[in-house]
Amino acid sequence: MADTGKWNEAAKYASMMNMVDIAVYIMCIGLSWWALQAFRFDVLLKRPKAAQAIMLQILLSIALGHLVASFFIQYLGLSMGFGKMF
Secondary structure, three states: OOHHHHHHHHHHHHHHHHHHHHHHHHHHHHHHHHHHOOOOOOOOOOOOOOHHHHHHHHHHHHHHHHHHHHHHHHHHHHHHHHHHHH
């Protein structure tokens, strides 16, 4: 019966980390969208208000947010692993 307690705790920990990961991804995508609003797309694009230009901004913010969030999530995982070393 003690094994089910360990698995239950591991499942709770994994669920908590998944929730943190989702929150970090959403926050980083939102921050990258906000940051990309300062970029002047009208200089680079023919029609900056067109649907394709807006889709480009959305895809860029998702890509940039994913990169930033992956960095922070990996950093968090590595730093939590140091506590288990000692």
